[in-house]
Amino acid sequence: MNRLGIWLLLLAAIALPLALRSTFYVDICTQVLIASIFAASYNILIGHARLISLGHAAAFGVGAYLVTIAAGRYGLPHPMAIAAALAGALLIAAALAAFTLRTAGIAFMMTTLALGQLLWGIAGQWVAGTGGENGLTGLRRPALLALDLESPAVFYYVILVCAVAAHFFMWRFAMSPLGALLRGARDQPTRLTALGHDVWLIRFIGLVYAGFWAAVAGVLYAYFHEFVSPQVLSVETSIEPLVMVILGGVSTVAGPIVGAAIIVLMQQVVSSYVAAWPTLLGIAMIAILMFMPGGLAASLSRLWDRARFRRIAPRG
C-alpha cells in the first residue's frame, strides 16, 4: 500500500461516523477496527512466522476477562486494570508458547487447539472466577478527559487511534530485523540455525508479540461490549482472525483490515436473521481453502489477469 492510499484510508476512517447517520453502523465500524487488530496480530503468526495457531483466542480472551475482573469486579482504576490485563495475557501467551513450541507443524496446531480449548473449558466451569457460562458484566467505559466514551462516535475515534497505533507497531515489527528473522525461521530454519540464530527464541518472541496485540484487541472488545463470556475463548474466536487474514491476504498490512471488514459485516448481516453464524464461518473457511488458497486479493488479481489475457490473446 502506498503512502497516498494510507492517508486516503485514514481520511475515510475519520469521516465515516460523520457520514453514517445511525449509531448502529458506527458500532459496526468500531467492531471492524477491533477485529482488524486481532486479525493483524494473527497475521504475524500465519503470515510472517507460518505458525498456524488454533488457540490465538487465548490471549484475546484472557485479556478481555482480566480487564473485566480487575476493573469491573475489583474496581481497579482503568489504566491499572488494562496494564494488569495485558501483563496477565502476556504471561499466558508466553506460557502457552513455551509449551506449544515443543512441537511443530500439525502437532503445533493440535497442541494450540487443545490448550485453547482447555482455557475455554475453564472459563465455562469456574463460576467463582469467570462467572461460568453466564459470563461477566460490570465493566463500564471510563471517562477519558472530558470525553463521553459511552457515545458510539467518541468510542469509535478512541478505538481508531488504538487501531492506527496497533497496525503501525505491527508493521514496524514486520519490517524490523526481528520480523525478517521470523520470516527466515519460516522459510529456512536450518540455515538460520547454521547462521547462529536461535529459531526457537525467534518464534517464541513472535508468538508473544502477537499475543500482546491479541490481548489489546481483547481488552478493547471487553470495553466495547461491556460483557465477556466463554465465547471469547472458543474455537470460533480463534478461527475468525485466521479466516480474516486468509480472506484478505496473508502477510500484507491491508489484508487483515479488509478481511476483518468482510467478516464483521457478514456476521452482522447474518446474525440479524438467523443464529447460523458458525455455519457461515465454517462454509467460508472451507470455500477459501478449497477454491482460493491465496485469499481474496490473490483470486481477484488472478481473475483480472485472466480477463486481460483473454482480451489480448487472439482467439483461436
Next chain:
Amino acid sequence: MWTVQLLNSLAFAALLFLACAGFSLIFGLMRIPNMAHGAMFLLGGYLGVAAIRLGLPFWAAVACGGVTVALLGWIIDALLLVHLRRRESAEVLVTIGVSLVIANVSLLIWGGDPLRFDPPDAFVGSLRVGHLIFPKYRLVLIAMAVALGGLLYLLIERTRIGAMVRAAVDDRDMARAVGIRVTWIFTGIFCLSCFFVGAAGVLAVPTLSVFPGLDGNILLLSLIVVIVGGAGSLIGAMIGSIVVGLLYTFGPILFPDLAYAALFLPMAIVLAIFPNGIFGKQAS
C-alpha cells in the same frame, strides 16, 4: 466410594477410547487430522436420540448413528479431503470448518437443551460383587472398548487388509505399483473411524447425555489423549484414555471448579518430556 469412582472413570475412559481409537489411527497412520471428530461424536449422539424417539431398538440406534456418520465421513472425504491430501494444515482447517457447520446445524435442529435416553432394559440396574455395586451399562461400555481395541489390533496387525493399510502408509507409490488401491483403502479406514465415532456418540448418550458444547469437550479430550498417548498407537490411545478418564472423573471431586485445569497436567508433563507423545511413532 473410591472403587465406584474408579469404575466410573474406567467407563468414561472406555467411551473416550471408543471415540479416539479411530481418530488416533487415521491421524497416526494416514496423517489425516480429522478435527470434525468431536462434532461427529455430537452428531452421532443426536442421531441416536432421534432414532430412539422413532421407536428403534437400542442397537439399531447405535448402528444408525455409526452408519450415518460414516456416510457423512465418506461425503466429506470425497468432496473435500481427497483434494487436500498431503496438505495437512489445509486438512486441519477444512475439518474445523466442517465441525463448526455440524455443531451449529445440530443446535438449530435439536435445540440447546441436553437430551438423553435410557439404556436398554437388559443393561439397567447394577451388578453386585460382594459389597461392591457396579452399574451394568458402564461394564458394557468397558467390555465394548476392550473388544474394539482387540478387533482393531487384529485388523491392522493380522489381516490382509491391515497389511495393505500398513503398506499404503509406508510407501504409497510402491503399494500402488503392486496393485493396492491406496485411495480406496484411505477412504475406507477414514469411514471406519467415522463409524466408530458416531457409534460412540450414541453409546455415550445414556451416561453423558448430548448437548451443545459436547463436541468441543470431546475434541479437547481426544486431542489430549492423542497428545499424551502419541498418534497412531492403539496402546497409546488406551493409556491416554485411561489417564484422561481418571482425571476427568476425579478432577471434579478434588477441585470442583477447576477440573479442566487438572487435564493440563498430563499434557504439560508429556509435552515437556516426550513432545511426540509417550507411544508416538513419527517425528513431527
